Amino acid sequence: MALKQKGSDAAAADTSKRRRVGFAGIDAGTEANECMQVFLARNPDEVGSADSTPIEPFDLNHFFGEDGKIYGYTNLKINVWISAISFHAYAEISFQETSDGGKGITDLKPVLQNIFGENLVEKDEFLEAFSKECQCISDVVTNGNSIKPDASGEDDLSAEIVRVELQGAAAYLYSRLVSLVLLLVEGSTPIDITEHGWEMLLIVKKAELESSASKFQLLGFAAVHHFYYYPESTRLRISQILVLPPYQGEGHGRLLLEAINSIAESENMYDVTIEDPSDYLQYVRSSIDCLRLLTFEPIKPALGAMVLSLEQTNLSKRTRSSIMVPPSDLAETVRQKLKINKKQFLRCWEILIYLHLDAENLKCIDNFRACIYDRTKGELLGGASGTNGKRLVQVPTSFDEDTSFAVFWTKEGGDEDNQTVQQQPEDLATQEEQLNELVDNQMEEIAEVAKNVASRGKDKLAA
């Protein structure tokens, strides 16, 4: 960590001025997001140069106290470089002067150590580590099992996925990656690698430059945990997944998820889950799962029947809630064969229905929205919305009755006895407004994934 104080002579000469303005006002502080930048450097030349890639942490403020501010500095600049080879970090801090303006002078070292831990080193050590620790990634890759992704035409064929248990060199590498996880994965905490059952999937690429010290470039990774599932199965839970910023949006996250799915299928695990997926990860995951489901024959009759029903019914004047759910044995078949867990299958089910609706037919889109509305209302208000006492309604279908879809209807007000608080009309209006906003957001998310699936799965949709 290097500390540079700019213009310190000027600052000394200015002491009297400062004294005079000392009571002018309490220091308003500087937001960490405004004065700190983090860069990823692939070689020593990039350190301090404009060529290094800035990464965009989701929020630096939250590392700096309750209000996310740094106090007592004038023109503070914190530049941190993270090595893409050894994952050490080096911080360069510069400022014009420090003065206690009523809120003290923030001690930056412990905060930076909180983020970067033992990875935070002085400049010399940081630069040396590019060559000294160039085996850091190779050591893990050579001891891991390579997984060949089912590459599609657009994939980066030079990318390789390697599966390793989170021990020895892999655990060491993970400990180096923790700071990137803290910076880039919202709400993350380091995983406890001393616990049994962790593994890591790395996505790597042979280094492009012959001059590069490391044989491999790390593009991203996923930390996955094997959970025992009673009586004799295992669930695979994705705990953290990160594609390094310069390589995001190139299909690497998708390849990692596909590799995890193929492990779960080939080892006949119970299912795959993701711990608190971010919106974007959920979008990538749902796109992948919907594409898999498009060619999954067992869902086709029920899906066709559901689409037909939405085209033929009119839910605008419904007096009871209606939700679209697949037959429960179908969710079980999907879990057994594709390892998609039930909650995720229900999400994909709605997206697949939407995908098959005629976008020009406003009535069936309105019917679809009505079902999303009722489901959301049921989830939010639980019993108060009257989602108990569901019953199955028969609908016209060209399919066998046993395999036909199910729309569940519920009686509104069925749980009135449980409602102890009488809601005022204005409360109900606000609630209705918020509910509609939520439904609009869900409709948008569904439409976005459906659009991606439609463009990537044209051949599957035509089949």
Ligand SMILES: CC(=O)SCCNC(=O)CCNC(=O)[C@H](O)C(C)(C)COP(=O)(O)OP(=O)(O)OC[C@H]1O[C@@H](n2cnc3c(N)ncnc32)[C@H](O)[C@@H]1OP(=O)(O)O
């Ligand atoms: C449990 C948790 O860890 S939650 C937190 C998840 N992690 C984070 O939020 C950290 C920051 N983000 C990331 O690390 C990454 O962005 C991830 C892991 C979320 C996604 O990985 P990425 O590699 O960026 O995604 P990927 O490239 O596979 O797919 C993203 C987009 O690229 C597109 N894409 C996929 N393949 C390709 C390709 N070959 N070429 C171009 N684009 C492609 C996808 O369709 C997708 O959507 P879009 O076309 O509508 O933009």
